[in-house]
Amino acid sequence: MxxxxxxxxxxxxxxxxxxxxxxxxxxxxxxxxxxxxxxxxxxxxxxxxxxxxxxxxxxxxxxxxxxxxxxxxxxxxxxxxxxxxxxxxxxxxxxxxxxxxxxxxxxxxxxxxxxxxxxxxxxxxxxxxxxxxxxxxxxxxxxxxxxxxxxxxxxxxxxxxxxxxxxxxxxxxxxxxxxxxxxxxxxxxxxxxxxxxxxxxxxxxxxxxxxxVTVREAWHGVINEPEELDVARFGTNRLVHRILYRMSPGEYADKYHPNRQLYGMHRLDFDQVSPTILRNGGAGGVCEACHPSEHRRATIAELKRLGSFPDSFVMRGSFQDRWAAIGNSVxxxxxxxxxxxxxxxxxxxxxxxxxxx
CATH class of the missing domain: 3.40.50.150 (Vaccinia Virus protein VP39)
Structure with a gap:
């Protein structure tokens, strides 16, 4: 199945x-x-x-x-x-x-x-x-x-x-x-x-x-709302964008830049299991769970799949609130x-x- x-x-x-x-x-x-x-x-x-x-x-x-x-x-x-x-x-x-x-x-x-x-x-x-x-x-x-x-x-x-x-x-x-x-x-x-x-x-x-279960398998058929994709993008943080363009799937940002602001920033790999989702990934300019190929964070719909929450499970609050809820959850x-x-x-x-x- x-x-x-x-x-x-x-x-x-x-x-x-x-x-x-x-x-x-x-x-x-x-x-x-x-x-x-x-x-x-x-x-x-x-x-x-x-x-x-x-x-x-x-x-x-x-x-x-x-x-x-x-x-x-x-x-x-x-x-x-x-x-x-x-x-x-x-x-x-x-x-x-x-x-x-x-x-x-x-x-x-x-x-x-x-x-x-x-x-x-x-x-x-x-x-x-x-x-x-x-x-x-x-x-x-x-x-x-x-x-x-x-x-x-x-x-x-x-x-x-x-x-x-x-x-x-x-x-x-x-x-x-x-x-x-x-x-x-x-x-x-x-x-x-x-x-x-x-x-x-x-x-x-x-x-x-x-x-x-790999990220690719977890996200099969996932539906992202346009407004969620907008929130998941990194806005005007030029440093994050510059590093993301260089990062390959599975890599961490500290390989390319020593700035502590980037500590823990990670590109997911479609063909691997995700690392632990942390509660603070939805806040600030960086994130430990970035999309494997797109230059953005994972969306809440994608994170729910990684956290084994069914699509029908209702999450309330802001993008950051919902990310924290998934990161804190068993x-x-x-x-x-x-x-x-x-x-x-x-x-x-x-x-x-x-x-x-």
Whole structure:
């Protein structure tokens, strides 16, 4: 099945009404809904989402109008309100999901050990204790296991285990799960201790694709609106234009010019998987994801394909807002694979319950 057809098929799975016994999920740091869409594609019913950014939340609401949303700081969501909004009692939730902001861990940033953003996972842990779900999934960047950041990784792992879970953590690559983007991410999977005692250990999905989806395959049939193409062009930035004319597919701008303004500027290659899409590529005069042959940025329609967002997924806000939403998101097809795997783990738990009854 061609990539665009797989995306459309997954979108139709998202639109299917949930069965009364559908597994449940709560999503924190939900952004525009990348993780939420992945869970929905895997048949989950989302009971609550938490997001503080109004611009990203606007996209979330456009696509998930029936999901209760706490719009604001996660620290302001009390335990009682979280349970009330989700219509759940402690222990009833199937999966608790979250991607705490990763800038403090990211290899693209300064990786400051004391960065306050590295502490937001404690709010995730607080609500994990509140819901006491059967399983949890937490996503972050692989930078947390490099250099001194390993100390923070150890703290996170210790804290998660202390809440009563068996935990497995692995770096997974999004392109191995059908996403046309080589996006490495640390994925934590936890199974509650009483369920793990039945012989169901936390684990991760095996790669689904031996070969990644290329940019050419991802963009087959994509439709760009004229006004989007206008926004994607670089305007009057002569330096960017001069360097772009010299760049070949797959090359970075620093090969041709040492100016830090051009740091990270990259021409995509039609016949390769895209590198990780960053949140700030839609702003300023340069961009890490430039078209392979045209002298412009990728459009939002093209970026949605690279991020495994179906064409029908609604993105709100400016060009920069929508780019940031995609750059911040867990690719839906990536999360669908993880969600489907965790759903199977929980199904095995149910089978063990029946066998032991």
């Amino acid at each position: 061609a990539y665009a057809e797989r995306l459309e098929s997954a979108w139709l799975d998202h639109l299917v009404p949930r069965s009364i016994d559908a597994p449940t999920v709560v999503s924190t740091f939900a952004g525009c809904g990348g993780s939420s869409l992945g869970y929905s594609m895997a048949g989950f019913e989302e009971r609550l989402a938490v997001e503080w950014n109004e611009k990203q939340a606007a996209s979330f609401v456009a696509n998930f109008p029936d999901v209760p949303l706490h719009l604001g700081d996660i620290a302001d969501l009390s335990d009682a309100d979280a349970l009330r909004l989700s219509r759940l009692a402690p222990g009833e939730l199937d999966v608790f999901d979250g991607s705490p902001p990763c800038q403090g861990f990211s290899l693209a940033g300064g990786r400051v050990f004391e960065d306050k953003r590295n502490q937001l996972f404690l709010e995730y842990v607080r609500l994990l204790k509140t819901f006491a779900p059967k399983a949890f999934v937490m996503e972050n960047v692989r930078g947390m296991v490099i250099g001194k950041m390993r100390l923070i990784f150890a703290d996170i792992l210790r804290e998660l285990k202390a809440t009563g879970y068996q935990v497995s953590a692995r770096v997974l690559i999004a392109s191995h799960y059908g996403v046309p983007q080589a996006r490495p991410r640390m994925i934590f999977v936890g199974i509650r201790n009483d369920l793990a005692a039945l012989g169901v250990a936390p684990s991760h999905p095996q790669p689904l694709f031996a070969r990644g 690719p839906p097809l990536f999360m669908r694979a993880i969600a489907a795997h965790v759903r199977q783990l929980l199904a095995t738990v149910e089978e063990r319950h029946v066998e032991s009854a």
